[in-house]
Amino acid sequence: MSESCEICALVSAPDDARELREAGATRIYLDVIDREPTEGLADEVRRGLVVPVLDEVCREGDHARLDPWVMEGRPVAVGNVSELALARERGALAEARGCIPAHNAAALRALDAMGACLAWLSPELSLGQMCRLARAGALPVGACVFGRPRLMTCEHCALQVAYACDRDHANCPYRYKSHWLVNIDERALPVRTDGRGRSRVYLDEPVDLVPEALELARAGVGRLLVDARNVPLEQAARGVGRCVRALAGEAVEREGCVGLSERGVE
Template sequence: DANPDTCLTTRARRDARAGETLEVEVPRPVVAGWRVRVIRSQEAIDRADAVLKRTVPRKRAVDARVRARLGEPFCVEVFCCDDPALRGCAEGFTVEAARTRAVSRDDLIEHVGRMGSTPFEMHSCEVELDEGCGMGFSAVHAVRAEACTSLEAAILAPYEEQAQTLAEVRLAPLSPAAPAARRAAISEICAIATSLDAARAARETGAARIYMAVDDLAAENMSPESVQQEGIIPILDEVSRERDHTRLDPWIIANAPVAVGTISELALAAERGAAAELRSCIPAHNAACLAFLANAGAHGAWLSPELSLTEIERLAPQSPITLGITVFGKPRVMTSEHCILQVADACIHDCERCSLRRRKLVLHNIDDKLLPVRTDIHGRSHLYDAYALDYTPQLPQLLAAGVTRFMVDGTLLEPEELAAQVARARRALDAALAGKHPSPRQKGTSSGCLFAEVE
């Protein structure tokens, strides 16, 4: 029995109209009623190529005005055709009588119109020229170039003001020079657990804050109220479609912490007065973004594993909200709305009863890496990196920069493994606070992007 979900593909030789029957050749028998999906439309590709190849103005059209009066400075003005209020002007050499050949009006139009590598092209040129004027064209080019630079500055002026405003964002609650005692008082080891047993194990070995995904909480028959009593912080999904809100929204409670994975849940948390923490899937890579998200209601943020240590040291001191980072665990590299496990050719179309979901499966990629795959009860697959990140050796630098929450991600760990990593992170933090060097990076782990910025 062949399965239609095992990537049987074929080519349609022509387009079909709605309701039309189209005959295609397939390499093996198929059964009436099997689903058919269009995975590539040549017409759509051709249309996209046509748009990309369409002639689009690459430069902004300008009108020019040239003034060459004997005894006066040579002057070039340029105006944007679509907004004459945007103007650039430059004056240069003093115009003198020609010693040999006098320049003509056409000469000036030609040489002023040579906009070269500037973002402009000349649409028209008005020339005021006295008879018998002489000048070197290199000097004309220099004045024209200065006028174009002046126009560029006029166009960019509003954005320069905005950039200056953003550069002045300095709202750090904790500077790198803050006393060690103060840093120690607010520094915390955190842990992501997948069960109450794992949560208890992490707490017993030094985790001050415990996080669990809402599906894991529901599997433990926990309610939003009981979670508060247990001191567990709910983790909301990184996907929040309309059908998901009924399941996710009840976990957002006034004055209670919650880790949100989408902007819509952040907005709801702000509306309800919850203490929202941004998961790392909501990227905050600059101070202006952190300030914006803080104004939108965020109380904390978990930094992206794509940030380098240099970027963190530049960003964290300017943060208006509490920052954390995962110091151990395999990062999620992809969330798929389609179940990756279906390629195993054993899908029963009932995620709740699926035995594959209970197995520790991996995806073997072309680089010979084994990427763990976990599919949730809703049929969404989560793909993780082959290697765990270990940032514990860099805890002194992270702490000095102003990062105060350090997460051990136990999503793929057994309770005893999570407990061991929490204890290890606790020892590393204690060493950093005492001015000592933590233990070296654990064998078989990676420093990720910590020393290699993402281009």
């Protein structure tokens, strides 16, 4: 296995972390979009058990919920420049999520100047583009190698089209049902809506770069991520295990498409 490359996993519930750790993940990220910064979770962040992943949207009313996750000396994955600026101010170890565009070395250098210690590469990039950016050495980079990428965030609840809405998004019973946005090519894209009424649309199948994990590691990608939020936990754990094997030089099977570039997104 490449000693310089760390296998990571992103979960939406802390209880999911155990199975992914057992499969080989050594760094756990927790999506806190629908989680308040309780003392228990804050303690897990301080002890390095989880790294909080913040929203890509930050309005004035979001700061009370998001800002407490940004702690001095602790890693945090930020999804917007506002929280990146706060992380620099507080001395946190900010990782820029892929929704902060970094499609060339100049953008990576700009993120470095703004205080980011690592950038997660956009899923819109092809495998070759990811490798070239990693080799540029402008900033340490990570890449998601398995999971359904987010295609769009809508600040208005997409479920309002189908149901009567009382604006009480946090207690909406429809949020917990499965919903899809049917694309013009009849692809059923999963829709997830959070407690603030923001809907996110995801690809209908996982992107799977696990077979290319060793190539990414050799190019200089320092962290490889399995996103367990929108796939069965068993499949995510299998993805972590396949990543362990791929970094050890084994040939592994593919369980999804090669990337968004396959779908015409460059």
